[in-house]
Amino acid sequence: MSGNTESTSRHSGLTRRGFLGTTAVVSAAATFTALSSTRVLGANERIGVGVIGTGGRGNSHLSVVRKIQDEANVDVVAVCDVYRPRAQKAAEKYKVSQIYMDHHELLGDPKVDVVSIATPDHIHGYQALDAIAAGKDIYCEKPVTHWRQFKLTKRLAREVANSDRVFQLGTQGMSDDAWALMRQLVRDGLIGQPIHAECGYFRVGD
Ligand SMILES: NC(=O)c1ccc[n+]([C@@H]2O[C@H](COP(=O)([O-])OP(=O)(O)OC[C@H]3O[C@@H](n4cnc5c(N)ncnc54)[C@H](O)[C@@H]3O)[C@@H](O)[C@H]2O)c1
Numbered sequence: 001m002s003g004n005t006e007s008t009s010r011h012s013g014l015t016r017r018g019f020l021g022t023t024a025v026v027s028a029a030a031t032f033t034a035l036s037s038t039r040v041l042g043a044n045e046r047i048g049v050g051v052i053g054t055g056g057r058g059n060s061h062l063s064v065v066r067k068i069q070d071e072a073n074v075d076v077v078a079v080c081d082v083y084r085p086r087a088q089k090a091a092e093k094y095k096v097s098q099i100y101m102d103h104h105e106l107l108g109d110p111k112v113d114v115v116s117i118a119t120p121d122h123i124h125g126y127q128a129l130d131a132i133a134a135g136k137d138i139y140c141e142k143p144v145t146h147w148r149q150f151k152l153t154k155r156l157a158r159e160v161a162n163s164d165r166v167f168q169l170g171t172q173g174m175s176d177d178a179w180a181l182m183r184q185l186v187r188d189g190l191i192g193q194p195i196h197a198e199c200g201y202f203r204v205g206d
Helices: 005-012 023-037 056-072 084-093 103-107 121-133 150-161 178-187
Strands: 047-052 074-080 098-100 114-117 137-141 167-170
Touching: 047 056, 047 103, 056 074, 056 084, 074 084, 074 103, 084 098, 098 103, 103 121, 114 121, 121 137, 121 150
Parallel strands: 047 074, 047 114, 074 098, 114 137, 137 167
Antiparallel strands: none
16 A cells, blocks of 8 residues: 555565565565665664564564665664563664553654554554554554454555555565566466466465
8 A cells, every 4th residue: 555656656666675585574674675765864864663563573573674774774763562571572682772562652752764563463453543643654564454354454545545654564475576577477478368367365264
């Protein structure tokens, strides 16, 4: 989802430059890299990243930002988790000085430009709406919301569209430019005229 043409051009600027070797980190790396390349920054300024949720995925995001911080001119400035020991552990490991236990406080931090949301599924939508309202760009773990929250998903899509913020969903496989290349090859006649397509979605759970 993107807010306007500026956001769209930011998306189209998602190059492979941030590629770090594994599918799991490509999308986040590309997003943070792209965000940093579209900002007008002073010589000593960096894009400030705030990570909300410091469990499995949050730690992965922290690791990505640390790896690309010089190339992408980004820095993790704050972490947030409702479970303090986990936030503290992540802050120590990735040398982050600011810890919050309430995401509203992190969103109120002027050093935070972009947030990564790595909390449980049913919280993503609300935290993303709060982030938009606070003027932050967002990298959000998949799924965008819990599957029962379809209205919330639509509301988020509307609010992102009406904002000038970037929202990138962390469905890494779909960020792979192999799909765009394949679409082009099919359009160019690779398999002749397509007459039938099948796709499936398989996941254990409700
Ligand atoms: N992209 C992928 O390949 C991939 C893989 C696994 C999980 N996920 C998704 O990533 C998200 C996180 O998964 P995980 O495995 O890291 O979970 P996790 O349980 O390891 O981490 C979630 C963290 O969020 C914290 N949290 C809960 N409520 C919070 C709140 N209101 N504010 C701040 N922190 C809060 C928890 O204390 C926990 O530390 C889920 O939505 C999951 O579906 C994506």
